[in-house]
Amino acid sequence: MSMQDTASSGVALWRLVADGIERGIADGRFAAGDKLPGEMEIAETYRVNRHTVRRALAALAERGLVRAERGSGTYVEAQRLAYPLRSRTRFSEIVGADGREPHGRLIEASDDVATRELARELGLKAGAPLVRIETIRLADRTPICVSTTWLSAELFPGAGNVFAATRSMTKLLEHYGVRDYSRGATRITAGIVDATDAARLDLPLGRPILVVDATDHDLAGKPLVTKHSRFAAERVEFLVENG
Amino acid sequence: MSMQDTASSGVALWRLVADGIERGIADGRFAAGDKLPGEMEIAETYRVNRHTVRRALAALAERGLVRAERGSGTYVEAQRLAYPLRSRTRFSEIVGADGREPHGRLIEASDDVATRELARELGLKAGAPLVRIETIRLADRTPICVSTTWLSAELFPGAGNVFAATRSMTKLLEHYGVRDYSRGATRITAGIVDATDAARLDLPLGRPILVVDATDHDLAGKPLVTKHSRFAAERVEFLVENG
DNA sequence: CCAAGTTGTCTATGATACTAGACAACTTGA
DNA sequence: TCAAGTTGTCTAGTATCATAGACAACTTGG
Structure with missing residues (x-):
């Protein structure tokens, strides 16, 4: 397995995780200001390495959708x-x-x-x-x-x-x-x-x-x-x- | 460079090519039954290796959007x-x-x-x-x-x-x-x-x-x-x- | 038939994605 | 103060992506 989803869709794993989290933000499962689950927990729910989650979060952070706070957690900020x-x-x-x-x-x-x-x-x-x-x-x-x-x-x-x-x-x-x-x-x-x-x-x-x-x-x-x-x-x- | 687009979007290059071709099919640039440009030509327009184009076409073929004919060309079959x-x-x-x-x-x-x-x-x-x-x-x-x-x-x-x-x-x-x-x-x-x-x-x-x-x-x-x-x-x- | 152009298949190499483990730096609450 | 939980940063190893070149197999048009 290692890289890519089972069907190898041409979309990187970290991207799928990022999309999943973004979807959660978009449909209200994670509201603005909410704290996301820990990187370890996200890694487990997506059956993925923590580093892959970190990459996903970094991508979301760069787009301004989330903000990471060291020692505390990662928080949401977005709306449509x-x-x-x-x-x-x-x-x-x-x-x-x-x-x-x-x-x-x-x-x-x-x-x-x-x-x-x-x-x-x-x-x-x-x-x-x-x-x-x-x-x-x-x-x-x-x-x-x-x-x-x-x-x-x-x-x-x-x-x-x-x-x-x-x-x-x-x-x-x-x-x-x-x-x-x-x-x-x-x-x-x-x-x-x-x-x-x-x-x-x-x-x-x-x-x-x-x-x-x-x-x-x-x-x-x-x-x-x-x-x-x-x-x-x-x-x-x-x-x-x-x- | 080699892999990924310049911004590294988490989407594989062959996938971008496949999406580009699909877009062409969707908006009518390539109509059903049309012959697509040759693999070499597509490779040039996307600035990509021919093998990458082949992978993109293989993905589209698997979804039934195009059909490759050896020695002749690759043809479109799709509609929404x-x-x-x-x-x-x-x-x-x-x-x-x-x-x-x-x-x-x-x-x-x-x-x-x-x-x-x-x-x-x-x-x-x-x-x-x-x-x-x-x-x-x-x-x-x-x-x-x-x-x-x-x-x-x-x-x-x-x-x-x-x-x-x-x-x-x-x-x-x-x-x-x-x-x-x-x-x-x-x-x-x-x-x-x-x-x-x-x-x-x-x-x-x-x-x-x-x-x-x-x-x-x-x-x-x-x-x-x-x-x-x-x-x-x-x-x-x-x-x-x-x- | 032949030449040009097409897709199919092979080998090889470097760059990147993902996993794995360990530890540092920091925050929070008891 | 301390322990637990968090994010940040290293080091590796393996699988996949992408490139490159060569040639086979086939179709088409002259």
Whole structure:
């Protein structure tokens, strides 16, 4: 045995232990401020060497989820942002409601051409010129999500510059005469963060992300913009209210 | 360097490559039936040894996502189950609409007591007696999700046995005189599968899961049952339609 | 048939993960 | 003060990960 879990999943043992503890923090088994079990006890419950536990705790400590106190124990400090999935809720409102300060930043804006997928979402032809806008959103100083937004370059000429100036998708659309719009079907799935997003989200490689795809339409149902967002799963919790 | 990514995330290199390719399959860069780039080419794009790529492909092949053909290439075969998040859609309908055959199984039913969290969800007092029902759902023979369901043992005496007999939560509630009910707010987040769920979902350790928490209420708004479900992220895609 | 390109299999080597044991440094409570 | 329990830091040894190179087996297109 020694290294790796029995199935050899490609995930280091210490990582599994770290994930297990993090899960415990996320679902409330260990509340903020709580003292974790001793390293020896954790080692026994996971059937693992104490050094492996220490490595797991070190990883969690580096991310600020726990804090070790010599001679005393290891303590929890963490919590997730509640993120309602509604048609007209703004990121800034959600973060503000959590008592934290929202920030947004433009990473990059560039020209692009529509793939078959994008063309279908936006009601265009494959190969149609698009503007691609890459943004990141933060709560206090913690990155929450990165988004890639596509718009038709013909319907919204110079959209990249307008967004850079206004820093708001709503204002950008207003600039082109779109008064009101609503969100269509939203698709949610999960995956593992890639290297680029990991760097932007300040997330270690291999962490889970929530992937959200959505297209906004005007009141006549015509597609305006389509978005592909990646959320740091450990920092948010989506709330869906359906009726 | 040699092993591990620069940040040493606890995830093996071959696993990162495998995830990268899987991501490509999931988001449509590689469609079902497509031929993947050659092992050498993949090795170059990921800056990795060909043997590492081979290991990644072997892992994907074992999960049935790709199929290698000697002398020719490696080909894709995969797709996700589209899973609408609505108030009254049954799992069996969703799976049936996908042209696959739904199955459900009772893993375990046992007595439990309410934690503070569960009590709050169900409108009970902490320590109140509960029935805990553990179930698994499959499409064809592929496990899609495992769910833990809690009900008040006082409001629904013998619920475990009733469920074992009916195999349906709707029928169980009918048995106790509940004619209609609706789903309240649904909370979605993501995480990494633990050992127990991994075995049940036939999923390698370290894979991402979608975690869904929801409470069903009767028409008067009184909480009936609360559920904690874990979906194999690579096998589903949630669809949220909000308006 | 042949050449180019593909996957399959072997050997070998260095770096890293995990285990194991021992002891130091520190905190807490009796 | 002292004992028990905690985290911090060493030393090793074994298994696995990752790289490197070479060649076999097979498919495809000219």
